[in-house]
Amino acid sequence: MNTSEAKERLLLYRGPxxxxxxxxxxxxxxxxxxxxxxxxxxxxxxxxxxxxxxLREIEPPRDLxxxxxxxxxxxxxxGGTQIIRKRPTSFRPSWTQMLQLAAAIVxxxxxxxxxxxxxxxxxxxxxxxxxxxxxxxVLDMTCYIxxxxxxxxxxxxxxTCIRKGLPVGIKGEDGKTYLLVDKTQxxxxxxxxxxxxxxxxxxxETMRDGFSLLQVEEIRKF
Amino acid sequence: MSADQEFEKLVKLYYQDLYRFGFSLTRSEADACDLTQQxxxxxxxKGHQLKDLGKVKGWLFTTLHREFLQMSRRQKxxxxxxxxxxxxxxxxxxxxxxxxxxxxxxxGVLGQIDEDYRAPLVLYYSEDLSYKEIADVLEVPLGTVQxxxxxxxxxxxxxLTQTNHRSHQSI
Numbered sequence: 001m002n003t004s005e006a007k008e009r010l011l012l013y014r015g016p017x018x019x020x021x022x023x024x025x026x027x028x029x030x031x032x033x034x035x036x037x038x039x040x041x042x043x044x045x046x047x048x049x050x051x052x053x054x055l056r057e058i059e060p061p062r063d064l065x066x067x068x069x070x071x072x073x074x075x076x077x078x079g080g081t082q083i084i085r086k087r088p089t090s091f092r093p094s095w096t097q098m099l100q101l102a103a104a105i106v107x108x109x110x111x112x113x114x115x116x117x118x119x120x121x122x123x124x125x126x127x128x129x130x131x132x133x134x135x136x137x138v139l140d141m142t143c144y145i146x147x148x149x150x151x152x153x154x155x156x157x158x159x160t161c162i163r164k165g166l167p168v169g170i171k172g173e174d175g176k177t178y179l180l181v182d183k184t185q186x187x188x189x190x191x192x193x194x195x196x197x198x199x200x201x202x203x204x205e206t207m208r209d210g211f212s213l214l215q216v217e218e219i220r221k222f
Numbered sequence: 223m224s225a226d227q228e229f230e231k232l233v234k235l236y237y238q239d240l241y242r243f244g245f246s247l248t249r250s251e252a253d254a255c256d257l258t259q260q261x262x263x264x265x266x267x268k269g270h271q272l273k274d275l276g277k278v279k280g281w282l283f284t285t286l287h288r289e290f291l292q293m294s295r296r297q298k299x300x301x302x303x304x305x306x307x308x309x310x311x312x313x314x315x316x317x318x319x320x321x322x323x324x325x326x327x328x329x330g331v332l333g334q335i336d337e338d339y340r341a342p343l344v345l346y347y348s349e350d351l352s353y354k355e356i357a358d359v360l361e362v363p364l365g366t367v368q369x370x371x372x373x374x375x376x377x378x379x380x381x382l383t384q385t386n387h388r389s390h391q392s393i
């Protein structure tokens with residue numbers, strides 16, 4: 001084997017991972033006898049290591065693993081045939097999703113308007129409602145309505161959204177969802193740390209343009 | 223360990239590597255996420271068919287690559303190309319030059335390389351797979367894989383050299 005042939009082989013040599021590969025044995029032996037070839041090989045090896053480390057800088061989105069695990073298909077058997085329960089949702093927004101999102105934005109704009117109006121009008125206009133006690137999960141209404149996101153996996157996002165002043169709600173144990181309003185000020189600051197957690201709220205239930213509202217009287221955070 | 227725990231462990235072990243491979247192939251975050259997710263989806267349904275659990279990594283990469291091919295709907299033809307003369311014509315690119323290039327630029331350069339060459343090159347650089355395993359993942363003969371990697375390295379180094387010249391000129 002001459003130097004040119006050895007170089008041809010060593011072009012593909014990556015280091016220890018290829019040491020067991022017999023195709024490199026003779027070329028490596030040649031490099032040990034030829035200082036110029038050994039230097040060329042070292043330079044190749046350095047370039048390899050640098051390009052490898054650059055490619056390994058690519059980081060996946062933080063929630064990718066969680067989403068894959070959460071949406072794991074649960075196969076079940078029916079009559080000896082394996083049936084896939086559901087396919088995971090795509091990361092690429094489809095036209096349907098875009099339309100759903102647009103619809104959700106319109107609905108949310110309505111909710112926000114109602115919510116702001118109620119916050120400004122004061123207590124007496126809503127005070128006519130029936131008093132109820134609702135125990136349930138604190139929701140960030142934007143993500144809940146637009147993307148059906150709730151629960152502990154969404155807690156951090158919900159906390160951020162609520163803290164930023166987006167509409168906050170509660171989903172009762174019976175599944176009924178209320179938009180939370182307060183008599184004088186938004187309840188966001190008080191409830192942000194309880195996003196996705198269970199609280200009990202006593203207040204007056206009213207309806208406005210089809211939305212269930214709960215005017216907060218008391219929050220029990222346990 | 224329950225099936226759920228095993229699945230979770232497998233995802234956490236390989237999702238980053240699979241995502242990187244998918245991202246290098248597609249250069250799209252959403253597509254790379256979809257390919258990674260789809261790969262584990264197929265594993266959850268068909269993984270039990272794999273007898274040798276030592277080959278899980280190769281199986282996952284093969285599956286992702288198949289899904290990518292299906293996604294891109296390309297017909298591929300296999301051809302062996304001689305490696306000879308590639309080594310002599312390989313442009314000199316020092317590690318210092320590569321160090322000055324960020325990961326995004328590197329991906330952009332990789333994206334200019336033909337898809338047939340890009341996949342083996344990415345596996346060559348970023349994954350600890352033997353040449354036989356790379357050939358199995360891409361489902362092409364060993365000789366084809368090696369010739370493609372050699373040729374792809376030349377393309378990559380040529381483009382890195384051009385990128386380096388351009389960045390020098392712009393300073």
